[in-house]
Amino acid sequence: MKEEELRRKIGTENPFKVPDGYFEGFAENMMRLLPEKAAEETHPKIGVGRRTWRPWLYAAAAVCAVAFIIGAVHRADSTRAADYVAEYTEEEMSDYMATSLFDEYTLYSYLTDEE
Amino acid sequence: MAINEELILRQLHQPATASAAFSVLVKEYTEPLYWHLRRIVLDHDDANDLLQNTFIKAWTNIDGFQGNSKISTWLYRIATNEALTFLKKQSSNDMVSLDDEDSSSLQLEADEYFDGDQLQLRLQEALQTLPPKQRMVFNMKYFEEMKYEDMSEILNTSVGALKASYHLAVKKIASFFEDDV
Numbered sequence: 001m002k003e004e005e006l007r008r009k010i011g012t013e014n015p016f017k018v019p020d021g022y023f024e025g026f027a028e029n030m031m032r033l034l035p036e037k038a039a040e041e042t043h044p045k046i047g048v049g050r051r052t053w054r055p056w057l058y059a060a061a062a063v064c065a066v067a068f069i070i071g072a073v074h075r076a077d078s079t080r081a082a083d084y085v086a087e088y089t090e091e092e093m094s095d096y097m098a099t100s101l102f103d104e105y106t107l108y109s110y111l112t113d114e115e
Numbered sequence: 116m117a118i119n120e121e122l123i124l125r126q127l128h129q130p131a132t133a134s135a136a137f138s139v140l141v142k143e144y145t146e147p148l149y150w151h152l153r154r155i156v157l158d159h160d161d162a163n164d165l166l167q168n169t170f171i172k173a174w175t176n177i178d179g180f181q182g183n184s185k186i187s188t189w190l191y192r193i194a195t196n197e198a199l200t201f202l203k204k205q206s207s208n209d210m211v212s213l214d215d216e217d218s219s220s221l222q223l224e225a226d227e228y229f230d231g232d233q234l235q236l237r238l239q240e241a242l243q244t245l246p247p248k249q250r251m252v253f254n255m256k257y258f259e260e261m262k263y264e265d266m267s268e269i270l271n272t273s274v275g276a277l278k279a280s281y282h283l284a285v286k287k288i289a290s291f292f293e294d295d296v
Contacts, residue, residue, distance in 0.1 A: 003285050015230060
C-alpha cells in the first residue's frame, strides 16, 4: 500500500476536537500568561561605562565583606574563651561534657587557651 | 493573510511594540501549532499545556531570535522540542511504553474530544507503533502537508533522512492495515 492508497483508504480527516470556543479565547488568555518584561522595558539600558565598572564594584564589595569577616573572627578570638563559659555552673558544664564530643583535655585546653 | 515577518520581527525587538506583535504571532500560529502538538500527544489538555509553554518560551527568548529562520519554523521547533521532552518524561514517569498502542487506543476511545471512527482509531493505533520522531515526520507530511525543507529545519534532520523516514512510516502503517485484512 502506497501513500495514495493510504490517503484513499483512511483519508486525512482530523478526528480530534477541541472544547467550544477554545481557539477564540486562547490568544487573550495566552497574553495574560506571559511573564512581564516591564522591568527591562521601563529602565534605561545600562550604558557601556556602567557595564565596565560594575565588575569593579562587585569586587570592592567582596573585599569589604572579607575584611569584615576577618575582623569579626579576630575580635572573637581575642576574647578569652573562658569568659564565655564563666557564667555556667559546674553542674551545667558537667552535663555539657557528658553530651559533647570534646574530651576533658580538649575542653581544658580550650578554656585556658593552652595548646 | 500572511504576516509580514520582517516587520513583526522588528516590532518584537522594540519594547513598546513587542507585546502587540507577539499577540499577532499567537493569533496566527495557535491553530497550526495546536494541531501539530495534539497529533503527537493526543490529549487536549496536554496539547494545551505544551502550546502555552511553547509561546512562553518564545516570548522569553524572543530577544535571542535574530530571524535566521522563519518565525513559524522557530515556533514549530520550540513546540516540537516541548512535545518530545513531554513524551520522554511521560514515558519514564508512567513506565508506559510509547509503543503501547492498546493503551493509547483505550485512552482515545474514552476521550470526549476524539470523535474518529474505527478506521481513524486504528490509524492512531498504527501511529503509536512508530518511534515519536518518525510519528512526527509522518504527521507533518501526511496531515500538515509540510515541505521537507521546512521539516528539515524544524527537526534538524536532512531532507534525505526525512524522506526515508516518511517512506518507512507509510510502509509500517500500510502493513499494520494489511494485517487487519
